[in-house]
Amino acid sequence: MSGFHRLVPVFAVVAGLLLLGAAACGDDEPRSLAVLTHDSFDMEEELLARFEEEHDVTVTLIEGGDANEIVARAILNAGNPEADLLFGVDNFSYHRALEAGVFEPYEARRRGELPAEFLEAVGGTLELTPIDYGFVDINVDLEAGLAELPSRLEDLADPRWRGALVVQDPATSSPGLQFLALTVALLGEGGWQEFWAALRANGVRVTDGWTAAYYTEFTRNGGESPLVVSYTSSPAAEVFFGELDEPPTRTLAAWPLLRQVEAAGVLAGAAEPELAGAFIDFMLSDAFQAQIPGTMFVYPAIPGTSTPDWWRWAEVGAESAALDASAEEIDRWVREWTEIMRR
Amino acid sequence: MKPGLRAGDGVWRVGLPAALALAVLIAWPLAAVLWRGVAPDGAPSWEAVLAVAGDRFYWERLGFTTAQALVSTVLALAVGLPGAALFALVRFPGRGLALALVTVPFVLPTLVVAVAFLQLAGPQGWLSDGLALVGLPRLDPRGTLWAILAAHVFFNVAIVVRLVSGVWANLDPRPEEAARLLGAGSLAVVRHVTLPALGPAVAAAAALVFLFTFTSFGVVLVLGGPGLDTLEVTIFRLAVRLVELPEAAILSLLQIGATLGALGAYAWLQRRIAAHRTQRPDRALPLAALSWRARSLAAGGGLLLALYLGAPLAALAWGSLSVGVDGPSLVHFERLFAETGRVSFIAPGDAVRWSLSFAAAATALAVVLGVTAAAAVARTPGRRGVLLDALLMLPLAVPAVVLGFGYLTTFDRGWYDLRGSAWLVLFAHTLVAYPFVLRATLAVRRSLDPRLREAARLLGAGPARAWRYVELPLMARGVLAGSVFAFAISLGEFGATSVLRRREFATLPIAVFDALGRPGGLGRALALSTILMLVTAASALLISRLRYREIGEF
Numbered sequence: 001m002s003g004f005h006r007l008v009p010v011f012a013v014v015a016g017l018l019l020l021g022a023a024a025c026g027d028d029e030p031r032s033l034a035v036l037t038h039d040s041f042d043m044e045e046e047l048l049a050r051f052e053e054e055h056d057v058t059v060t061l062i063e064g065g066d067a068n069e070i071v072a073r074a075i076l077n078a079g080n081p082e083a084d085l086l087f088g089v090d091n092f093s094y095h096r097a098l099e100a101g102v103f104e105p106y107e108a109r110r111r112g113e114l115p116a117e118f119l120e121a122v123g124g125t126l127e128l129t130p131i132d133y134g135f136v137d138i139n140v141d142l143e144a145g146l147a148e149l150p151s152r153l154e155d156l157a158d159p160r161w162r163g164a165l166v167v168q169d170p171a172t173s174s175p176g177l178q179f180l181a182l183t184v185a186l187l188g189e190g191g192w193q194e195f196w197a198a199l200r201a202n203g204v205r206v207t208d209g210w211t212a213a214y215y216t217e218f219t220r221n222g223g224e225s226p227l228v229v230s231y232t233s234s235p236a237a238e239v240f241f242g243e244l245d246e247p248p249t250r251t252l253a254a255w256p257l258l259r260q261v262e263a264a265g266v267l268a269g270a271a272e273p274e275l276a277g278a279f280i281d282f283m284l285s286d287a288f289q290a291q292i293p294g295t296m297f298v299y300p301a302i303p304g305t306s307t308p309d310w311w312r313w314a315e316v317g318a319e320s321a322a323l324d325a326s327a328e329e330i331d332r333w334v335r336e337w338t339e340i341m342r343r
Numbered sequence: 344m345k346p347g348l349r350a351g352d353g354v355w356r357v358g359l360p361a362a363l364a365l366a367v368l369i370a371w372p373l374a375a376v377l378w379r380g381v382a383p384d385g386a387p388s389w390e391a392v393l394a395v396a397g398d399r400f401y402w403e404r405l406g407f408t409t410a411q412a413l414v415s416t417v418l419a420l421a422v423g424l425p426g427a428a429l430f431a432l433v434r435f436p437g438r439g440l441a442l443a444l445v446t447v448p449f450v451l452p453t454l455v456v457a458v459a460f461l462q463l464a465g466p467q468g469w470l471s472d473g474l475a476l477v478g479l480p481r482l483d484p485r486g487t488l489w490a491i492l493a494a495h496v497f498f499n500v501a502i503v504v505r506l507v508s509g510v511w512a513n514l515d516p517r518p519e520e521a522a523r524l525l526g527a528g529s530l531a532v533v534r535h536v537t538l539p540a541l542g543p544a545v546a547a548a549a550a551l552v553f554l555f556t557f558t559s560f561g562v563v564l565v566l567g568g569p570g571l572d573t574l575e576v577t578i579f580r581l582a583v584r585l586v587e588l589p590e591a592a593i594l595s596l597l598q599i600g601a602t603l604g605a606l607g608a609y610a611w612l613q614r615r616i617a618a619h620r621t622q623r624p625d626r627a628l629p630l631a632a633l634s635w636r637a638r639s640l641a642a643g644g645g646l647l648l649a650l651y652l653g654a655p656l657a658a659l660a661w662g663s664l665s666v667g668v669d670g671p672s673l674v675h676f677e678r679l680f681a682e683t684g685r686v687s688f689i690a691p692g693d694a695v696r697w698s699l700s701f702a703a704a705a706t707a708l709a710v711v712l713g714v715t716a717a718a719a720v721a722r723t724p725g726r727r728g729v730l731l732d733a734l735l736m737l738p739l740a741v742p743a744v745v746l747g748f749g750y751l752t753t754f755d756r757g758w759y760d761l762r763g764s765a766w767l768v769l770f771a772h773t774l775v776a777y778p779f780v781l782r783a784t785l786a787v788r789r790s791l792d793p794r795l796r797e798a799a800r801l802l803g804a805g806p807a808r809a810w811r812y813v814e815l816p817l818m819a820r821g822v823l824a825g826s827v828f829a830f831a832i833s834l835g836e837f838g839a840t841s842v843l844r845r846r847e848f849a850t851l852p853i854a855v856f857d858a859l860g861r862p863g864g865l866g867r868a869l870a871l872s873t874i875l876m877l878v879t880a881a882s883a884l885l886i887s888r889l890r891y892r893e894i895g896e897f
Contacts (some may be wrong), residue, residue: 034763039860042687061686061846062763063857068584073842076752082762096586171580172564200569205485208564211859216458216565217485221865224466224485234862241863295685297862331586338580342569 033275034060036070036083036267038174042295043288051282057275066174066209067093067262074102074267081267085276087131087283091121091261092177094128095327103127103265106277110284113302121261121324128263131283134298135232135259135316136178137251138165144219144226151254153186156227157198166205166217166225169341170334173209174260179229180337181330182258185323192333196340206341220249232257233297236314240294247313256321262298358719361712361735361777368770369737372749379752380582380592391589401577401594405601408573411488412557415495419552420545422496423503426648430504431511433641434627441649442505443883446827448652449501450835450879451659452855453561455872456494458865459655460566461485462662464493469658486568494562497655499555500648502828503548506783509824510544510790511537512627540790543613547786550609551779554739557602560838574598578742595745602740603733610732613789656876663869675866687861689846689854691871695878698850701765702833702882705772709829712773713780714822718810720781721788735781738774746771747842765848771840772833779832780825787821788814827886834879851875 033055035041041063052059062083064070071093074086078100089097097103105126111119118130138156140149146164150156156165168176183192205225207213214230217223220238231237235247242248264283266276282288289300293311300307325333381387395401430442448456464470464482471481484490514537522532538545558575567576574594582591630638664671679691720732750771754761761767791814799809815822837852844853855871858864 039857042685042861045684045686045688048686060763063844063846064842065583072584072748073751076748077755077762080755082751082755169580172583206568209860212454212457212565215859215865216454216461222462222465222467224483237862295687331584334584342572 030058031056031272031275032058032060033085033272033279034062034083035279036062036064036074036081036086038066038070038088039063040296041088044291044295047287047291051279055275055278057272059279068174068177071097071102075100078102079269081269083267084270084272085264085266085279087262087264089122089128089263089265090174091259092174092181092325092330094122094263095330097265098123098125098127099327102268104268104270104273106266106273106280108277108284109281110302114284115301115303117259118261118301121259122263128265129280129284130261130263130301131280132289132292132296132298132301133259133261135257135320136175136182136229137232137253137257139218139228139230139234139249139251141219141226141228141249143248146226149252149254150227153183153255154195156204157195157202159202161202161227163203163205164225165199165227165229166207166213166223167199167229168210168213169206169208170337173207175210175229175231177330177334178258178260180333181323181325182321184325184333185258185321186255193336193340196337200341227252231297232316233293233299233311233314236293236311237297239310239313251316253317256319257316258323259320261301355719357715357722358731359715361716361719364712364770364774364777365735365737368774369741369746372753373741373746375753376745376749377592377595380588380595383589388589392593395590395593395597401597404572404574404577404594405597407571408557408575408598409601411491411495411573412553412559415492415499415556415559416549416553418492418496419499419503419556420549422648422651423500423548424507424545425644426500426504427507427511429641429645429648430508430627432627433633434629435641435645438627439884439887440880441645442508442887443880444656445501445504445648445652446831446883447501447656447876447879448497449499449828450831450852450875451498451872452835452837452852452859452868452875453494453565454859455659455855455868456497456655457565458662458869459659460490460494462658463654485566486571488571490566491559491562491571494566495552495556495559497652498562499552500652501831502551502555503545505824505827506548506551506786507541507544509783509820510787511541513820514540543786543789546609546613547782550606550736551739551782553605553609554602554736557605558598558740558742560743574601575742579744582742582744582748591742591745595742598742599737599740603737606733606736606740607729610729613732613785614729659869660873660876663866663873665866675870679867679870686846687857689849689857691854691874694849694851694854694871695874697848698834698852698875698878699882701769701772701836701848701850702830704769705776705833706826706829708769708773709777709780709833710822710826712777713825713829714784714815714818716777716781717784717788717818718814720785722806732785736778739778743838743841746839751842763843763845765845768840768843768848771843772836775836775839776829776832779828780822783825783828784818784821787818787824791817823887823889826889827883830882830886831879834875834882851878 041061048059064073067088067090070086070088074081074097106129107126108129111129114130118133122128122130140146148160150161155161167179170177170180183195187195205217207217210230213228215221217225218228219226232251235249235251238244238247238249264280266273270276284302286305289302289305292298292300293307293314381391430438462468464484466481466483468482475481519532519536522536559573560575560579563571563573563576575598578591578594578598581587581594633641663675665674682688716735720728720735723731750767751762754767795813796809799813804812835852837856849857851871851874855868858868858871
C-alpha cells in the first residue's frame with residue numbers, strides 16, 4: 001500500500017489548506033456590506049465607489065435570481081442572512097418575506113417623499129422601502145406588419161391574433177407573474193381561467209422567462225410572435241441600445257396596467273444594519289434615483305426625479321389597476337395557471 | 344479469486360477521498376434540505392407524500408422523463424457510434440481538431456443553442472426557407488418532443504464519440520483479422536468481435552447520456568412546452584418559490600431513487616459484459632489505405648456529423664458577428680469589451696480566466712476523486728460493488744436547485760460559512776466533473792486483461808504497486824478521456840453553481856446568462872458564447888495532447 005500511504009496525507013493536507021483558505025476569507029477584512037438582489041440589478045460604478053469611499057466599506061452584490069428566488073433565499077437563511085440588505089422584493093413577493101420575519105424596520109430619510117400608494121403596495125410597513133417601479137404590458141413589433149391591434153385583453157384569444165402572443169411562465173418568471181396578476185385584476189375570478197384556456201387554444205407561446213420570450217420568440221429578434229409580454233420601458237431600451245431615433249416597438253397601452261413596486265429592506269440579523277440603512281438612503285438619493293432608468297430600465301420612485309431624454313419613450317399613458325392579493329392567493333393563481341397551461 | 348488477490352483490498356483507503364467529498368458536499372446538504380422539505384414542522388408530513396403519490400401528473404412526469412431519456416440515449420448512440428468508428432479507425436487530416444470541436448456543444452449554454460437552432464430550423468430559419476423554396480411547409484419544432492430530442496443528441500453525442508473512440512482506437516486489431524480470415528463477413532466481425540470488446544465503453548457512454556438527459560433542465564425549460572416537463576424541471580417549478588418545498592423534496596427523492604436504480608442496473612450489467620482485449624497503439628488507418636467504399640462511407644458519415652454539430656455552432660458564430668446589410672462586423676465583441684461604467688460589467692478576460700481556473704482546478708481534483716473511486720469500485724465485489732458504483736454517481740442525480748438550497752442552508756455558519764465562497768463553487772464543479780473520470784476510467788479498466796495485474800501481484804508487487812505501475816499506465820487513456828469531459832463540464836457548468844455565483848468570480852456561462860437577462864444583451868451573449876466555444880475547443884485540443892509519460896498514446 002506504499003503508494004497510497006504516501007498519497008493519503010497529501011490529499012488531507014490539500015483539503016485542509018483549501019478549507020483554511022476558505023475560512024480565512026471570512027476574517028480580517030475591512031468592513032463589508034452585502035446586498036442580495038435580483039439578476040437585473042445594475043447601477044453606475046462611480047456612484048457605488050462614492051458610497052464605498054464615504055462609508056469606508058466594500059459593497060458586495062449577490063445576484064440571486066428573480067424577485068421570488070431572492071425572497072426564497074432570504075427565507076431559507078432567515079435570521080442568519082448571507083447579506084445585510086435585500087433589494088428587489090416586489091408587491092407580488094413581499095408577503096411571504098414579511099411572514100417569515102426576514103426584515104427589520106428602517107425608516108429611510110426620504111420616506112415622506114414617497115407616494116403613499118407605493119408604500120401601500122409593499123405592505124405599508126417600515127420593513128420595506130420602495131426604490132423604483134415598473135409596468136408589464138404587451139409590446140408590439142411595429143415592423144411585423146400586424147393589420148390590427150387588440151383593444152381588449154379578451155381579443156388576444158381571438159383567431160385574428162392566433163399564435164401572435166408570447167408570454168412567460170408565472171412560476172419561473174417575474175413579468176410572467178405580473179401579467180397573470182393583470183389578467184386576474186382585469187377579468188376577475190372565473191374570467192381569468194377561461195381567458196387563459198382560450199389563449200392556450202389560440203396558440204399562445206409560453207417561455208420560461210423574459211429572455212427566451214424577447215430574444216427567441218419576439219419577431220423583432222427573429223421569432224414568430226409579434227406580441228410579447230415585456231416591460232413598458234422596453235421600447236425605450238430599444239432606442240437606447242439600438243442608437244435609434246424612434247422605437248421599432250411600442251407598448252399596447254390599451255387597458256389599465258398593474259404597477260410593480262420594487263423595494264429594499266434591512267435583513268434581520270445583518271452584520272452591518274446601520275450600513276444597510278445607509279445604503280437604502282443612498283438608493284433614494286437624487287443621484288441614484290436619476291440613474292435608475294439608464295441602468296435598470298424602471299421608473300424612479302421619488303417623484304420629480306430628472307430622467308434622460310430617451311426615457312420619454314417609456315412614458316406610460318394608461319391608468320394603473322389596483323390589486324392586493326395575499327401570498328396564498330398568488331400561489332393559487334400560479335397553481336391553477338399551471339394546471340390550465342401545462343398539463 | 345485467487346488467495347492473496349482478494350478483491351476488497353484497501354477499498355476504504357482508496358475510496359476515502361470520494362466518500363468524504365460525497366458525504367460533506369452532497370449527502371449532508373441534500374439531507375438537510377430534503378428533511379426541511381419533507382418535515383417542515385420537525386416530523387415527516389405524510390400528507391405531502393400521499394398527495395404526490397396520488398397525483399397522476401407526477402407519475403406521468405416520471406414516465407415521460409424516463410422515456411425521453413431512453414430515446415435520447417438510443418439516438419445519441421445511433422449518431423455517436425458511427426462517429427466514434429470514424430475517429431477510431433480513420434486517420435484523416437484535422438482529426439485532432441475535429442475531435443476537439445465535437446466537445447464544444449457539450450458546454451454551450453442552452454438558450455444560446457436554442458437561438459442557433461431556431462436560426463437553422465425555426466419557422467424563419469434557413470432550413471425552412473429552403474423547404475419553402477421547393478414548396479414544402481416550413482418547420483416549427485418549437486415546443487415539440489423533436490426539438491428536445493434533437494438538442495439532447497446535439498449536446499451529448501460528444502460523450503459517445505469520445506469515450507468509445509478512445510477505447511476503439513487502441514483495441515488490438517488481431518482478433519478481427521483472425522475472424523475475417525476464418526470467413527466472417529464485416530457485419531459479423533463488428534457484431535461478434537468488435538462490439539463485445541467495446542461493450543464497457545458503449546455502456547459507460549450510454550449511462551452518462553441517460554443520466555444527463557434524465558435530469559435534463561435547460562433544454563426542456565427552453566425548448567419544451569406543455570406536457571414535456573422532466574422531473575428536474577417539475578422540481579424546479581415547485582421548489583423555486585419555496586411554496587411547494589415538500590412536493591419538491593419528495594419528487595427529488597423519487598428522481599434520485601429512479602436514477603440510482605437505473606445506475607445500479609447499469610453497474611450490474613457492466614460487470615457481465617466486460618470483455619478483455621489487449622491494447623495496442625492507435626490502430627487508425629490513413630485515408631489512403633482505405634478501400635474506395637470505406638473512404639466514401641467515412642466521408643459521408645463525417646460530413647453528416649459535421650453538419651449536425653457544426654451548423655448550429657456556425658449559426659451561433661455567424662450571429663455573434665452581427666451580420667447585417669453591411670456584412671459582418673465585430674460590434675458585439677467591441678461592446679463586450681467596452682467598459683460600461685456600470686457594476687454589471689464583467690470583463691470578458693476575467694470571465695475566461697475564472698472559467699479556466701475553475702476548470703483546471705476542478706479537473707485536477709476530479710482526477711484524484713475519479714481514479715481513486717474507480718479503484719474502490721473495481722475492488723468491491725458483488726452487490727456491494729454495484730451499490731457503491733451507483734452511489735458514486737449521485738452528484739449527477741441530484742436536482743440542482745435542491746442542492747443549491749442545501750448549500751445555502753448548511754454551509755452557513757462560522758468557519759464553514761461558505762456562501763459566496765469561490766471554494767464552494769470549485770467543489771461543486773469537482774463533484775459534477777468526477778463521475779466522468781470515474782466512468783471513463785472504469786470503462787477502460789474493465790477491458791483490461793486482469794491477468795496483467797495478477798501477474799504483477801504474483802511477482803511480488805503489493806496492490807498499490809500493481810495499480811501504480813501496471814493498471815494506472817494502462818488506464819491513462821480512460822483518465823485522459825474523462826479529464827477532457829471533466830474540464831468541459833466545468834467550463835459549461837451553470838446549474839449547480841448558479842446559486843453560488845458572484846460577479847467577482849463570474850465564469851463565461853454566468854456572463855452569458857447575465858447578458859441574456861438584460862435589455863440589449865443578446866449580441867453580447869452570442870459573442871461571449873463564441874469565446875466559450877473557442878476556449879473549449881482549445882482546451883480539449885490541449886488536454887488530448889497531454890500524455891502520461893509516453894504511455895497515454897501507447
